[in-house]
Amino acid sequence: MTMELDVFVGNTTIMDEEVYQLWLDGYTVNDAVRVRMDGGVMEECEASADVLLSDTMDQYRTFQMCERLLHSPSKLGNQLLFQIPPHRQAMLIERYYTFDDGFVREVLGKKLSKGTKKDLDDIGAKTGVTLKSCRRQFDNFKRVFKVVEELKGPLVENIHHHFLLSDKLARDYAAIVFFANNRFETGKRKLQYLTFQDFAFCAGQLISNWTVGAVDNMVEDMDVDLDKEFLQDLKELKVLINDKDLLDQHKSLVCTALRGKTNNLNEMETNFKNLSRGLVNIAAKLTNAKDVRDLFIDLVEKFIEPCRSDRWTSADVRLYLTHYNNSVHLLDTFKHQVVWNRYMDVVKSSINILHVRLDESEGLSCFMEKKKSQRWGSCSSCRSPHSLAPGQTGGGLRDLFWAPTQPGRQQPVGRTHRSGRRRSIRKKDSLIAARGGLPHL
């Protein structure tokens, strides 16, 4: 029976989380009904397709009416139109601002402009996210960007308070805003193996070390813009490669420290000057906006690729960087320790994560190959980074490796392929996979 009119309004607004997710994912009412039918809701309460359709319509209408409020979540708390219990409000907001990792990876570092918005259908097609959902996510990015752009105080805090998001989500948005503001290049082929979470981690490092906010916490845009003075100071580091004595001294200090701790000592020794030159040059060029954008590409090209060609393990990289960093403190003539630390803290952890990921992505392929021949074989090449990673990298990185492994669920790393009804669950899995849980199968 098709109704001319069919509404159901509860004093406490009734919302089904499953339908909400379908709505967020941009399903049409009819598609949502089909998905729900397949999900077996009908048996639950002896419902018919009519009932399901009417319920879905009602809920969609409710969500549409709520959407306006979700654009400024603080309004949701004191509006009078809908009586929604606080924990449901939190759920509504959190889910509304949750994004697909695959989608965000595509727009990360791009200007949040109309031009990008026009490309959303392509991105949608590429990532398997519906256009409607793409638009919502894009608009969310833009909205958050606009609001926090002019605010004083810490970026994450601001997002947290203005959009009432969970800490995790607020951090992710901070990363998105930060990347969009500085327009970091992330789309190059060489960076394709990196997930959003990898970049988010780097963004966290950058925000807490390189921005204005790292030194002064009551300025506008303190967490969004890099500290110009600091970038200027970085030029001073050139002395490390330009001064021959300093360079040799540094090299010997590093090599002494590394002796007996690694198998790749020779390669490290031969490459030292090259690598050091690479890192210091990156630092010195950061006054150029263009070079800031290429920061990640430079790190990959100047450091990670040479390491890869010498088959350093992630442990090697970590070890090398630690000593490379520490040894500088022993150089008596070097006067820029503070700047050096501020620079290296970020570079060290970023390179670590970039390298670990590369290791994994290749480890994965090696794992896949092995798997073909020998079932349940373990991959030794990718085990080492995992055992090393936690503890050493601290907070931000730790949770990247914490994801429990779940046998039987495989997703290619870095991209979430989504279809079908159990998306909300599967998405979590893909996140886990993206964080490196997968190789532990």
Place this chain on the structure above:
Amino acid sequence: MPGKLKAKIVAGRHLPVMDRASDLTDAFVEVKFGNTTFKTDVCHKSLNPQWNSEWFKFEVDDEDLQDEPLQVTVLDHDTYSANDAIGKVYIDIDPLLCSEAASVISGWFPIYDTIHGIRGEINVLVKVELFNDLNRFRQSSCGVKFFCTASIPRCYRAVLVHGFVEELVVNEDPEYQWIDRIRTPRASNEARQRLISLMSGELQRKIGLKVLEMGGNAVVGYLQCFDLEGESGLVVRAIGTACTLDKLSSGSAPNTNTHMHPSTAPASNACNSPSKDGKEPVFGEDMTSTSGPPTPFRALPTTSSSLPPFSPSKPCSRQSSSSDTDLSLTPKTGMGSGGSVGKEAGPLKTLLRQQTQTALEQREFPFFTLTSFPLGFLVHVGGVVSARSVKLLDRIHNPALGGTRSYKLLDWNSVTADEPETRDAWWEEIRQEIKSHAKALGCHAVVGYSESTSICEEVCILSASGTAAILNPRYMREGCLDIGITDHRFEEPSPPSCGFCHIPYDELNMPFPAQLTYCYLCRRQKVPDVLFTTINLPAEAAVTGKGCLIQARLCRLKKKAQGEVNATAISNLLPFMEYELHTQLMNKLKLRSMNALFGLHIQISVGENMLLGLASATGVYLTALPPPGGIQIAGKTPGDLSAEHHILTIQKRINDTIAKNKELYEINPPELTEEVLGSPVPDSRQRSRLFRSHSESSDEVSELDLSHGKKDAFVLEIDDTDAVEDIHSLLTDAPTPTGFYSCNTEIMPGIYNWTSGVQMFTSVRVFRLSNANLTNQGLNKIFTDLCENLLKSFYFKLRSMIPCCLCQLNFTVAVPEEELIQVTVTAVAMTFDKDQNQEKTADKPPAKGGNETEEQLQFPLELCADPSSANCQPASKVSGVPECSNFSSRVSSLERSSPLPEGRSRSLRSNRSFGGISVTVVKMTPLSFLPGTRIIKYLGIINMFFIRETTSLREEGGVSGFLHTFIAEVFSMVRAHVAALGGNAVVSYSMKECMLMENPNKNQAQCLINVSGDAVICVRETDQEPTPSTASIGQTCTSATDEAT
């Protein structure tokens, strides 16, 4: 003497953008009462203006205070052109006029515009200083309390029940005035809203005067309705039951006895005014059958201990001469018959005496709008009485219908003043009919009384129905002489669990053919085999198993016609419709193996080309009544083998259904051996408790025998295809899914352990009949499916609340346009504890959630944040509050009255505050209580009327989107008003009207909604606090935080 009304405009928030250039608004506020208007300053360029105005003072008559609403208009200042209206708030200040209700109105109100809906919110403070009025000729009735609740309100005790009060006021509908052609839709809507607000204020005042005249201080079961008669005007009418209520001091409010037991009241009156009654034993001979000396001080043992000492109510001054009223026509036959009836005569006569004491209105109509009663109030129940009358609203045609029965509506301009009399006369006629029906049933009173209308163009069906009953006169008079007698009569022959089922009429001279047996419980008195009533199941009644919702649905096509012809056609159809509805109800009742209906409500709605009939009731198995017989199917043509076979299969299906239903509703009556029963009932016979008549037929014998002649009642004959379809449709009612129950009474018989989950909802569906040439059968099917699908939809939507029961399912049908059927449902879903289901039977008074046990500590289930999310709550205690609705809301309103500036700095400070400003959770329920809570204060009646119109229907999501928004807006405005009064719940909520007109081609729609209810403060049952003071706030707050942590 006048009163002083003070209003202060504090702030606004979320205002709409009125200036496109700046994306901001220059808002100011006009505050208007009567003819006085004040303005605030303009708050430039802000969507969250802070006016913090001075106190605007209005010095007005208290008559105006009662009639007029305070009108707050928010406008956008415009230097060059006229100021644009943003929206309005109408604040009914009536609750402030009663010392026992609210003392201040303070809070955020949604700013409402009839075209744009809610546009932001405004914070307003209102106070009233009332001077004592000693003028005897005053026109105001300040201080009379009004309750929508159709029972004695929870924290009061009925000292006296005075009886029926009614009033109606009439005015021209602004929508049909000539000026409407030149003014904007907004102006027209606002004129209408304001007029209705005024009229209901006036109506309430007038009823209040009548109550004062009768010596009462309150109206319970207040039922106000609008008749939008189109060109012929707008009628606002109300009925109610006048009472003298005594507030129970909250400290002693009995936790377990939510029903007040006023038995001590008459007792003490007795000792205070014995002289008054000395002259009354006129009908002494009637009391011979009763014995025992008067024991004035004897109160019912159950209550005397729990009640505090109280001051006797003031002696009543209205003693009128005891002239015989028309009630003396009570069946004299009672005298000659057996003992049981003789005993009835006593209270009957005492009631008569009482009648003569009270005011004229009550003498005329011993009606009570109550549906639940204090223990012992209801003595016997006769059955449903109803009356309908078809009237023509035409003002051109001369009286036509039913000979002398129709009244001409004269031209507005000349005789507006005469109009109310006409309408009064219509209703009076109907009430007389009801009264005579009740008399025929041997009853002196009608309880659960209600009136309604259905209007289509110029035809109007007036309906009234109630339950004929015999009441305990103690509550209606202040005398004492027979108190011992009544007590005696109560305690001895009629235990409360079955007493009300015993027949009030004479066994040998029954008003209709009925099969009587001795009561299955007490075995002393006669009971009928089926009982239909419009009241709630008495708390003390013994019930076997559970109840369920039973609906009879019917469509009848009629030819389109005009005026008189149309009215005649309708009145000719009505008896057939009632007959069929009744048959359906009876069959469905049998099919569920039940023997009584409560809360019966029959609605007949008229459209241009059809009539819709919907009867809803809650079926139960009363232990006192005999078990119902099965249903027998009989073929017309014996010998036809295939037909025989067909009949056999149907018979089998029916038997299976009955067996299944017995299991479903847990109906396992104790087996009774035949010799125990005085007269066994081999085959009970169907007859009717239902009296109906029409204006034309009322001069004839009023009781139309609705039974199936002399045939065996439960034999359904299959003589044509229609009959087959009827039987099939009987079987199509889908059973409720497991975990669900449904009923249209306050509570589900058989479920006692309610938990605190409550979800009130309104659902509206409109179906467009596509096929032009539909048959009655086809229509019936569509209509039935519509109702069934609605129910199914509810079950599905509320599946997360299982186990749960839909209570007070109130269906309203309408035919808004020729091809449309509209069904509106308001109900509440309540969770209950399944495990405790079994153990509880008759040991505890099976009443309302009010006497819920104390183990249900968990409070607002659906609104309480779970611990994890509670962590996200701000640390400040105020924002923790909204999830705790038992919060005595003074604090929150204080908080709300000082809104924090919505600045960046604040939001930086607060920790996930959801805005930081708390919104009080307001629960709404159509019931008179909230499970797991205790009402500690009634704050006044909520009676709101809204119009919403749109000229951009498509943009608002079609009619569904439009109505969805509107209903949500109405809910939010009700909640806001309740919160501003300091309340946290609305009980006895109902949506009286939901009238939707659409014109999709023009992209337009208009909707009118009228809602009402009682604003209350309730606390969790376990909270024991003497007064709703700060102490309790602290207490509830700490418990809230405890809960959260």
